[in-house]
Amino acid sequence: MKKKIEIILDGQRIRVDEGKSTLDAALENNIYIPHLCFRPGFDAFGACRLCLVETSDGRLVTACETPAEDGMDVISDSDRLDRIRKVTASLLIKGHVGDCLKCPESGECKLEAVSSYLGINDENLAKLREFKIDDSIDDSNPFFLKDNGKCILCGLCVQSCDTIGVNAIDFTFRGAKTKISTFMDKPLMDSICVSCGECVETCPVGALVKKSEKPSREVKTVCPYCGVGCGIYLGIRGDRIVSARGDPENPVNNGRLCVKGRFALNFVKNVERLGKPLIREDGEFKEVEWDEAISFIADKLSKYTGDEFAAIASAKCTNEENYLLQKFTRTVMKSNNIDHCARLCHAPSLVALSESLGSGAMTNSINELKHSNCILAIGTNTTETHPVIAYKVIEAVKNGSKLIVVNPTRIELVRHADIYLRNKPGTDVPLIMGMCKAILDENLINYKFIKEKTEGFESFKKYLYDLKWDEIESVTGIPRDDIREAAILYASSPTASIIYAMGITQHVNGTDNVFALSNLALLTGNLGRANTGINPLRGQNNVQGASDMGALPDLYPGYQSIDDAREKFEKKWQCKLPREKGVILLEIFENACKGKIKALYIMGENPILSEPDIKNVKKALETIEFLIVQDIFPTETSKFADVILPACSFAEKDGTFTNTERRVQLIRSAVRPPEDAKPDWWIICKIAEKMGAPGFEFENPREIFDEIREVVPAYKGISYNRLENGGIQWPCKSREDPGTDFLYKDGFTVENGRAKFILPSFRLFETPDKDYPFILITGRSLYQYHTRTMTSKIKGLGEFKDWKFLEMNPIDGEKLGVREGDFVLVKSRRGVVKTRVKFNEALMEGVTFMSFHFAPVNRLTSSVRDPLSGMPALKVSCVDLIPQ
Ligand SMILES: Nc1nc2c(c(=O)[nH]1)N[C@H]1C(S)=C(S)[C@@H](COP(=O)(O)OP(=O)(O)OC[C@H]3O[C@@H](n4cnc5c(=O)[nH]c(N)nc54)[C@H](O)[C@@H]3O)O[C@H]1N2
Ligand SMILES: Nc1nc2c(c(=O)[nH]1)N[C@H]1C(S)=C(S)[C@@H](COP(=O)(O)OP(=O)(O)OC[C@H]3O[C@@H](n4cnc5c(=O)[nH]c(N)nc54)[C@H](O)[C@@H]3O)O[C@H]1N2
Ligand code: SF4
Ligand code: SF4
Ligand code: SF4
Ligand SMILES: [Mo]
Secondary structure, three states: OOOEEEEEEOOEEEEEEOOOEHHHHHHHOOOOOOOOOOOOOOOOOOOOOOOEEEEOOOOEEEOOOOEOOOOOEEEOOOHHHHHHHHHHHHHHHOOOOOOHHHOOOOOOOHHHHHHHHHOOOHHHHHOOOOOOOOOOEEOOOOOEEEEHHHOOOOOHHHHHHHHOOOOOEEEEOOHHHOEEEEHHHOOHHHOOOOOOOHHHHHOOOOOEEEOOOOOOEEEEEEOOOEOOOOEEEEEEEOOEEEEEEEOOOOOOOOOOOOHHHHHOOHHHHOOOOOOOOEEEEOOEEEEOOHHHHHHHHHHHHOOOOHHHEEEEOOOOOOHHHHHHHHHHHHHHOOOOOEEOHHHHOOHHHHHHHHHHOOOOOOOOOHHHHHHOOEEEEEOOOHHHHOHHHHHHHHHHHHOOOEEEEEOOOOOHHHHHOOEEEOOOOOOHHHHHHHHHHHHHHOOOOOHHHHHHHEEOHHHHHHHHHHOOHHHHHHHHOOOHHHHHHHHHHHHHOOOEEEEEOHHHHOOOOHHHHHHHHHHHHHHOOOOOOOOOEEEEOOOEOOHHHHHHOOOOOOEEHHHEEOOOOHHHHHHHHOOOOOOOOOOOHHHHHHHHHOOOOOEEEEEOOOHHHHOOOHHHHHHHHHHOOEEEEEEOOOOOOHHHOOEEEEEOOHHHOOEEEEOOOOEEEEEOOOOOOOOOOEOHHHHHHHHHHHOOOOOOOOOOHHHHHHHHHHHOHHHOOOOHHHHOOOOEEOOOOOOOOOOOOOOOOOOOOOOOOOEEOOOOOOOOOOOOOOOOOEEEEEEOOOOOOOOOOOHHHOHHHHHOOOOOEEEEOHHHHHHHOOOOOOEEEEEOOOOEEEEEEEEOOOOOOOEEEEEOOOHHHHHOOOOOEOOOOOOEOOOEEEEEEEEO
16 A cells, blocks of 8 residues: 655645655546646656646646645645636647537547636637648548647647657647648658557547547456557447547556557457357358257267367456366366467467476566666567557667667667667577677676576586587677677666567477577576566467466466376366376367367367468368367358357456466456357356356356466465456465565575576578578568457558568569569468568568468468477478569
8 A cells, every 4th residue: 555645735635645746636636737738647747837836935836747745735726827827828729720519529628628727718819829720630540530720739649659669740840830740741641650549648639539439438448459468448338339548547558558459449349240159050050049059069079088179278268268168178078188379479488487487477577677777679579569568668768778679670679779680580599699608708697696596507608608609690690799799788787678579489499599588587687686587478468367277288277287286176176187188289280180189179269370381270170070169250260160159259258367467457348248149258167067067157257266266376365356456466375465576586486496597409490492592480560460350350450451461671572573562472381372562671681571460371381390389480481482
């Protein structure tokens, strides 16, 4: 609990948390002080100067910038204050035109509130309005419009856009012609604007406004897209979702959002939603009632047991739902064959970080990045895939943190970097080991930390001595001095953080890549302290949770090994559990092709597009005897199903998601599901009950969570009641435990408490040759999400068409004789895709890029995988390009 202090405002005693401003104190006590440029949750910058108050010694100060201090005495209302405010406000208002009644912001416009409070009228303003104003409207963006006539030139939007590091808009022209516009005054859609809507949210008047309707109520929940887990308020009108805004109280995003969280949530109400269970009969899907579907499934599944069955859990579903699907698989179907998309994502992180440090999760918290002296962003395209984390990285840089970016592609973040290392794809082990070698050479290692807290240093030291700089340079393509410079910067910073994602993990030596990063952090003692750490940015909204819940073939909930914890779980679940380790995601499909797995239950994944080398997946889905697909939409995968079950989306059910920084947060039902769609947890319970299995008698997600708390030690102290007041980061061991912002404060959680240096091995999957001379990187784009089941339903997102192409460096284009827009055949050893070319100078020569949002990219990738984690080589493959 924060300490409360008391101030006297206009003679009234009011209380507020220590550390808050005078304006916060007033607003929280429902006392209005005029203001325009203040937004709760954001740093105050005192630009509009309307919130002036008078102190007891007669000074005028801005309330938003003046911390409330115990016993302070201020007044917010006096003739003097009113006079000054009137002049200030009139100057701000003078360029504002339009009929307030017709303005979409009417009622919420802060200017309206200020002018009515101050009694400003047209007469006052007429004197000021002496020049012609630009009242054009920029309607180009699908989600919001810019009405220049209403702009009061307060500059808040420029500030917002600057804070997130985009700088798409600024003050342009001079004097009376001054206006806010993009570079060269182009329409927003033709500018570098990323449609985050931050400026729209801050604009105090109707100059930047959402095109959507106004909500009549709001429901507090969490964004369902990426692992950042931003808090949102869904805006609802009747039973429709019309808008969303960031939750200013949520520490993850402090009110900020990216384009998907703000503008792309209404897939929920799309007409294509599944609303009825469907059973395949003579090749056609027939709508049935739940009773029939559940009986049919229970009957079919009872014919299979043990390894004949497998389930694919979902990082889009809640903790409660993933917990139940693994419990069902283990206790009812007697199989450990359960896995989920983490296998294609951060499986190498789980393996490597559990072995070297003790836990596979992000060691530190998102907000610590803002205070880290140095951030190493390696293999992450943060501005596109974890935008709100990128905002914080950029904020850190603005406050003086150093940024090192390592990426074959000159991504957006490079604009903010102090050092950019452009390594050849797949060469991170030699690069990171080169950094370690340089740190050793320069004597920048943290001896005390190494001696007290680690083991394996001596052999690691020898490994580093034996490395040859010539080889490092030729393999990575980076001069040793550049590697050295990055190493010195990282090692000499008092605190340094590492953030990484798929550019590190999706390789045949993904686990080794993570070992390498862990060694780097250990060598410099950048673990177990605030503002340091090694931070795998988790991808899906609840991929951290799905793993925590034991949707893994070798681990029960809470990462307890099926060998060590079987008895404990047999007792808890009151049944015999299978001993055999289950198979991983890719093996599920391989075993299905071989006829070993005969029944498969897929909840919320679309493997026919997301798995590597999809022709095998297709064969598997065709071979399987009984396939259940449970989704919110019909998908490419559901075409193969015997039964399709309609699930509730995130907005139609309660539950919890665990974000990338281990923060467990509540999601809340906000609207009615379509037709008969049901929450995933309900469906699993009904199937289990029909099969006569005990242990699934849950009435609601809260009851399921209470069972989770009993079996997952890190969740023990978390409860729905506590979560009502905001998320909690695990481990949280008791009701009194506030949760854990960074791990390993009191030592590492490996067996003997000493973190391990582990020697990483290096190998490349494929290297370009005469037949396949180009490297193809696959990945993501800001405006689309994975297999596009959700984002394809948002019409506006379709207007940003940068995800449908094969991107290549223009020099390669010239050599090949292709121009932008031309078709090429992209051919790998696995398959062929035809697509159009787009030039992108950010790519290295010889390296091409395709997002896997563009349907069949995984025809090209390989299922050859990392032996330690089962991660396939999704990031790089070699291809030939044949102009059409
Ligand atoms: N808009 C959007 N956001 C998303 C998603 C989405 O589909 N759309 N998906 C979510 C999910 S599940 C995930 S896992 C995350 C993924 O987030 P990211 O990992 O950030 O995204 P990717 O585009 O897969 O790849 C990241 C970067 O790796 C670089 N790279 C490729 N090869 C190498 C290499 O060998 N070494 C290094 N150092 N870098 C390399 C690429 O150039 C690319 O910039 O995004 C999440 N967020
Ligand atoms: N080439 C290539 N392939 C890749 C990658 C890559 O970088 N390159 N990245 C890999 C990675 S990191 C990942 S995470 C995977 C993602 O692979 P998938 O998880 O297969 O991809 P999604 O499209 O997110 O599929 C999620 C499904 O869940 C459904 N869904 C959403 N909400 C709910 C719900 O509440 N209940 C139910 N039942 N269903 C719901 C959606 O409609 C969608 O069909 O792709 C992997 N594949
Ligand atoms: S929408 Fe975002 S990127 Fe675009 S101008 Fe506004 S703040 Fe800048
Ligand atoms: S568009 Fe809105 S936020 Fe930007 S300067 Fe004009 S009034 Fe201020
Ligand atoms: S950063 Fe991720 S969680 Fe936040 S709004 Fe964007 S997609 Fe949603
Ligand atoms: Mo992912």
